Amino acid sequence: MIEQFAEGALMAFRFDTLMMIAIGLFSGMLVGALPGFTTLMAMAILLPLSFFLDPLVGIPFLLGVYKGGIFGGSIPAILVSMPGTGAAVATSIDGYKLTQKGESRKALDMALFSSVIGDTFSDVFTILMIFPIALLVMQFGPPELFAVLLMSLVIIVATSGSNPLKGLVMMLFGLWLAQIGTDPIGGVERFTFGIFELKSGIPLLPMLIGVFALPELVYAVMRNERASGFAKLVGERLTKAEFKRCIPTIRRSTLIGTAIGIVPGLGQVVAAMMGYSAAKNASSNPETFGDGEVEGVAAAEAANNAVNGPTLVPLLTLGIPGDNVTAILLGAFVAQGLRPGPQLFEEQGTIVFAILVAMVLANLMFIVIGYLSIPFFARIVTIKTGLLVPIVIMFAFAGAYVFRSDTTDVLMLVGFGLFGLLARAAKFDVMPMVMGFILGGPLEYAFGQTVAMAGNNPLGFVLTERFGMVAVLIATPIIGFLLWRRMKTATT
Amino acid sequence: MYLNSLKKTVGAALVATLAFGMPAFAEYPEKPITLVIPFGAGGSHDLNARIITSTIPTHLGQAMIVRLTPGAGGQKGTQEVASAAADGYTLLFAHNYTDMLQQHVENLPYDPMADFVPIARVNYAPIAVVVRGDSDYASFTDLVESAKANPGEIDLAHSGNWGALFVPAAQVMKETGAQFNLVPFQGGGPAMQALLSGDAEVTMGFPSVLGPLIDSGKVRVLATAGPERIYDDVPTFGETGIVGDIGFMHRVVLAPAGTPPEVIEKLEASFTALQEDKSFQRLMSRMGENTDLLLGADYQKLRDEQSDAYKVLVDSITQ
Numbered sequence: 058m059i060e061q062f063a064e065g066a067l068m069a070f071r072f073d074t075l076m077m078i079a080i081g082l083f084s085g086m087l088v089g090a091l092p093g094f095t096t097l098m099a100m101a102i103l104l105p106l107s108f109f110l111d112p113l114v115g116i117p118f119l120l121g122v123y124k125g126g127i128f129g130g131s132i133p134a135i136l137v138s139m140p141g142t143g144a145a146v147a148t149s150i151d152g153y154k155l156t157q158k159g160e161s162r163k164a165l166d167m168a169l170f171s172s173v174i175g176d177t178f179s180d181v182f183t184i185l186m187i188f189p190i191a192l193l194v195m196q197f198g199p200p201e202l203f204a205v206l207l208m209s210l211v212i213i214v215a216t217s218g219s220n221p222l223k224g225l226v227m228m229l230f231g232l233w234l235a236q237i238g239t240d241p242i243g244g245v246e247r248f249t250f251g252i253f254e255l256k257s258g259i260p261l262l263p264m265l266i267g268v269f270a271l272p273e274l275v276y277a278v279m280r281n282e283r284a285s286g287f288a289k290l291v292g293e294r295l296t297k298a299e300f301k302r303c304i305p306t307i308r309r310s311t312l313i314g315t316a317i318g319i320v321p322g323l324g325q326v327v328a329a330m331m332g333y334s335a336a337k338n339a340s341s342n343p344e345t346f347g348d349g350e351v352e353g354v355a356a357a358e359a360a361n362n363a364v365n366g367p368t369l370v371p372l373l374t375l376g377i378p379g380d381n382v383t384a385i386l387l388g389a390f391v392a393q394g395l396r397p398g399p400q401l402f403e404e405q406g407t408i409v410f411a412i413l414v415a416m417v418l419a420n421l422m423f424i425v426i427g428y429l430s431i432p433f434f435a436r437i438v439t440i441k442t443g444l445l446v447p448i449v450i451m452f453a454f455a456g457a458y459v460f461r462s463d464t465t466d467v468l469m470l471v472g473f474g475l476f477g478l479l480a481r482a483a484k485f486d487v488m489p490m491v492m493g494f495i496l497g498g499p500l501e502y503a504f505g506q507t508v509a510m511a512g513n514n515p516l517g518f519v520l521t522e523r524f525g526m527v528a529v530l531i532a533t534p535i536i537g538f539l540l541w542r543r544m545k546t547a548t549t
Numbered sequence: 550m551y552l553n554s555l556k557k558t559v560g561a562a563l564v565a566t567l568a569f570g571m572p573a574f575a576e577y578p579e580k581p582i583t584l585v586i587p588f589g590a591g592g593s594h595d596l597n598a599r600i601i602t603s604t605i606p607t608h609l610g611q612a613m614i615v616r617l618t619p620g621a622g623g624q625k626g627t628q629e630v631a632s633a634a635a636d637g638y639t640l641l642f643a644h645n646y647t648d649m650l651q652q653h654v655e656n657l658p659y660d661p662m663a664d665f666v667p668i669a670r671v672n673y674a675p676i677a678v679v680v681r682g683d684s685d686y687a688s689f690t691d692l693v694e695s696a697k698a699n700p701g702e703i704d705l706a707h708s709g710n711w712g713a714l715f716v717p718a719a720q721v722m723k724e725t726g727a728q729f730n731l732v733p734f735q736g737g738g739p740a741m742q743a744l745l746s747g748d749a750e751v752t753m754g755f756p757s758v759l760g761p762l763i764d765s766g767k768v769r770v771l772a773t774a775g776p777e778r779i780y781d782d783v784p785t786f787g788e789t790g791i792v793g794d795i796g797f798m799h800r801v802v803l804a805p806a807g808t809p810p811e812v813i814e815k816l817e818a819s820f821t822a823l824q825e826d827k828s829f830q831r832l833m834s835r836m837g838e839n840t841d842l843l844l845g846a847d848y849q850k851l852r853d854e855q856s857d858a859y860k861v862l863v864d865s866i867t868q
Contacts, residue, residue, distance in 0.1 A: 098590060101595055101599065102615075104596070108603065195745065198743060244654065256620075257624075258620075371742060375741075375761075375767070377738045377739075381591030381592070383591075388591075388836070392832055393835075396761045398760070398761020398764070461618060502733075506733060506734070509733065510730075512701060512702070
């Protein structure tokens with residue numbers, strides 16, 4: 058095994074491999090930065106290219122696209138408050154505030170460093186612990202997923218801000234919005250009023266752009282800053298001292314993200330929010346969070362990137378793709394004649410280690426590529442308001458439309474934009490709503506699965522067979538209460 | 550050299566302009582064709598389509614572009630193609646369960662029989678009934694007998710209601726009288742994971758993804774769909790008395806009804822040529838997929854049978 062590893066590690070240092078990783082990282086970053094285009098789409102489109110490349114070139118290339126794309130998503134989130142995915146929502150809370158303070162470059166730097174650190178750590182951890190993780194993954198089924206999702210929602214509300222009641226109201230509203238459409242288990246239509254467009258539910262992207270970006274645009278126009286755009290300055294780069302201050306946060310978020318990556322079905326959104334909530338709760342000045350705290354960006358980005366390593370484990374050890382990104386990677390593997398599964402490491406150990414090492418190299422290369430690109434991106438916000446606002450509006454509408462090529466989504470965008478403005482006027486934070494909406498679907502699905510698995514006797518099933526679920530469910534209100542009390546004493 | 554290519558470009562542009570002026574004489578396809586997939590990215594249709602669209606341009610003389618339009622269990626994308634112009638530039642890449650089964654479950658905004666014509670069935674995937682390697686069920690008959698003796702006690706993981714694993718499971722239940730407890734998962738991958746982790750006792754899977762799990766002894770196959778054996782020592786549905794088009798997922802390209810015959814001819818010719826294409830065959834076989842082509846008219850017969858069979862099935866479950 059160690060021999061294979063050493064041999065594979067050397068194989069990864071190939072000029073064409075490194076070259077294609079760099080191309081993948083850069084193009085992934087560009088695609089990820091465009092709202093409406095997801096990393097997943099970019100990978101699906103570029104997949105055929107990997108069919109005709111050497112496995113040690115094609116697969117690292119796709120991994121580069123993936124990693125570049127995740128960071129790319131945080132660029133519009135930080136610069137124009139336009140998170141293109143749920144994973145970037147937590148980043149935009151403090152990231153955009155930093156931009157408004159004229160410190161966009163610092164925010165982007167922090168996002169870059171914390172994502173690369175989170176990702177690298179989780180990749181290395183995954184490579185070293187792949188078989189124990191594979192065993193651990195098996196401990197989580199739908200009942201445990203349900204309990205963990207529920208706990209995440211409680212933590213989000215408890216740490217949401219000065220008024221958890223308002224947060225709860227918004228979250229319940231988000232949970233209700235998630236109900237609209239075809240019930241994922243029974244197939245019954247809910248709250249669709251017979252409108253076909255509502256049958257597939259409310260799309261996430263128009264909601265994200267609508268509630269986060271559109272109100273900011275309206276405010277930017279109302280401020281009427283003739284001379285400059287969203288900010289006058291791009292500010293300094295991140296300093297060593299600031300980075301050092303964030304190290305404990307990055308460490309904590311990386312651990313949280315890696316742990317969440319092990320639970321199948323949770324993913325980046327939960328990781329980012331949990332990392333953010335934990336950092337806010339641990340901070341001695343939680344009131345700075347949400348007001349341009351660079352630690353907030355670090356917390357969110359380190360956590361959502363740390364998910365990546367462990368999500369590859371079921372793919373590599375069993376050949377089972379846990380989500381769509383890993384399904385595309387599975388396609389890339391098998392098209393190259395590599396068959397992920399229990400014997401992958403025995404049969405193809407060298408090349409798999411080479412790919413994993415290339416994955417870590419991709420992270421290191423990304424520090425350089427990202428660091429050099431950030432000044433160009435950061436400059437965007439200093440474009441004159443008169444020019445910047447129309448451009449951002451165009452991207453907002455195009456992004457909302459292009460995701461599903463559906464004009465209804467443009468109406469949704471406007472609707473959520475208005476809702477965002479109203480919510481802000483009434484001092485309601487939209488974040489818990491968005492989280493309720495994103496996590497509501499998986500929560501309900503996991504609940505439905507638990508009921509289905511329980512057959513005729515739900516209570517007996519849960520009590521006798523699902524101790525983990527019961528433990529998490531009992532812990533949830535206690536943790537929620539403790540977090541709420543700590544937030545309350547810290548802010549007053 | 551440059552002048553030459555410039556001449557060619559100008560010439561091509563002129564031809565194109567003329568062609569636009571005289572659609573009657575224009576030869577299809579004169580612009581890229583959109584292949585709508587009514588499912589999400591990364592699924593088996595997506596991967597199959599990536600192979601098709603990266604190899605078919607040689608035979609078609611035009612690019613084919615994938616557009617993923619997931620939503621409402623495949624209805625969103627299907628409806629989009631149903632209402633698209635019947636000019637051969639918008640095609641649908643679906644499977645038999647969305648194509649022929651959904652109409653019996655709910656009211657659709659389109660009529661799959663009247664609004665679509667099949668162009669080609671690109672390939673098909675037979676389902677396999679799978680248990681863990683250390684499972685107590687030695688054979689398919691064993692499993693069925695046990696499910697009859699303890700109705701609703703054995704958990705069967707599938708990939709979503711009325712989906713590619715649910716329907717074969719329901720058909721097996723109907724044919725054999727066995728009663729499984731059907732537990733939905735979000736896709737075949739999570740269903741397989743549930744089997745391995747012990748959350749379910751049985752699941753279904755396609756041989757294309759089972760290989761490494763079988764070789765390592767993690768799972769055992771108890772039966773496979775169809776009349777012919779896929780694994781030498783595993784009986785088929787046919788041998789166990791389950792006959793008919795049960796447990797096959799057909800991946801099929803459809804066009805809106807009213808598409809001109811010469812367009813359909815050109816498409817059928819391209820798909821026929823594609824089946825002979827070496828790199829298409831190589832990529833498909835690596836994915837573990839066959840390249841068993843059925844052209845429109847032949848597949849339509851299958852569609853008619855599917856529709857009847859699914860109606861009976863749905864009625865028996867929902868009533």
